[in-house]
């Protein structure tokens with residue numbers, strides 16, 4: 001039955017219909033639909049579509065902001081459900097994650113954070129526009145195994161490199177595995193700046209994070 005439900009949820013998010021989005025997500029959860037599936041099939045495709053429409057200039061900032069807001073409402077409802085699944089298992093590693101300084105895009109990063117937490121990682125999400133010093137201090141404080149840096153702008157991608165340099169300066173580079181991501185980020189960029197890993201989406205981020213822990 002939920003094939004249609006996912007489409008309806010995609011549409012509600014795309015239209016920025018906040019209440020409808022929340023109602024649909026709640027209903028799916030009540031009916032026992034897997035929250036991961038709600039995220040992957042009901043929500044992420046909507047943001048992908050919003051991005052395409054924005055790039056094609058069929059969507060402008062106000063529509064984009066409304067769709068983003070609806071997406072965030074959905075993620076907020078899904079997060080505790082995903083986390084529940086995560087805590088049933090043993091914690092497999094600690095991850096500090098955030099969007100770099102000067103960048104306020106948080107949807108992709110939050111999805112990666114939710115999926116990692118669902119996979120059994122203890123996740124410290126520092127939010128958006130996070131200065132390098134804050135990342136480094138938090139990694140030290142919680143003895144993180146992995147640091148995830150998100151950047152959605154070609155200008156802020158540079159900050160990823162700076163955080164790595166800062167870790168090196170503080171003598172902490174070998175203490176933590178570094179994974180980078182965000183729409184403009186590529187494997188080649190990750191290699192160039194000396195990151196340990198890259199993932200193009202949240203599913204692969206979990207895969208790479210697991211491999212990082214296994215190789216530690």
Ligand code: B12
Nearest residue numbers: 051103104105106107108148150153154181182183201202
């Ligand atoms: C939504 C959006 C916004 C929203 C953000 C709302 C929010 N709360 O996040 C708003 C409207 C606020 C916004 C603002 C701006 N935006 Co904007 N935005 C987008 C848009 C359309 C979609 C981004 C998104 O949420 N995608 C959906 C998620 C699910 O995908 P994702 O972010 O890529 O994340 C996935 C992967 O990348 C990966 N991932 C992400 N992070 C991480 C981290 C790690 C560690 C790992 C492993 C993986 C990973 O996994 C995620 C899940 O699968 C993109 C277009 C695009 N195609 O990316 C433009 C885009 C990124 N924005 C752009 C621009 C220019 C801006 C503004 C400067 C616009 C302006 N003129 O003011 C401002 C910047 C403000 C700032 N300082 O940050 C440009 C960037 C151009 C460039 N080359 O630098 C883009 C590409 C649009 C375009 N084509 O022009 N934006």
